[in-house]
Amino acid sequence: MSEKELGQKWDHCLADSAIKFGTGLGLGIVFSVVFFKRRTWPIVFGTGLGLGMAYSNCQNDLRSHYVLHSKVAKEQ
């Protein structure tokens, strides 16, 4: 993986983390207000979910260069 590609992947990772953090926070706030009587734990849970999704995406993205990719051939 070239340095340029690696840099771009890290850029995407950071941007994605920010987006998912915000989304998780927002959805956590919505759920906390609507269902859980404004408790804190849904907010924390949503934020954690968002960060986890971002981590998983980053991991897959950075690994994809070294993983074998295959396609299933269509049956004829």
Added chain:
Amino acid sequence: MAAKILPVFKFATKVTIAGGALYVAYDSGLLGDSKEGSVTLGRAKAAIPPAVEEWMKYFGFELHATPKIEFSPLDAWNSGVQKSIHALSVTPSTVSDYTKQGLQYVKDLTK
């Protein structure tokens, strides 16, 4: 009869609001791949100025122009990293220079 239906109605409203928020997040690609997320961010950035203008027209007052801040966090961070590492790399030679100067000064004093 209305008293019995009201809790159900409230619950249904709550489910609609929460489900709608979740669906909007899913549909706009916020929960997907990293590339989809950056596409959505780009679209949102492009959509903000016209939206702000429309709201201004609707309310009928002028928002003073936001001052253009010529600050790029990326450039600042990169230059900070470069300066720190450069400082670390010249530390040994700088320290030895200062030590030599200090010893020379002390020698001169004792002459």
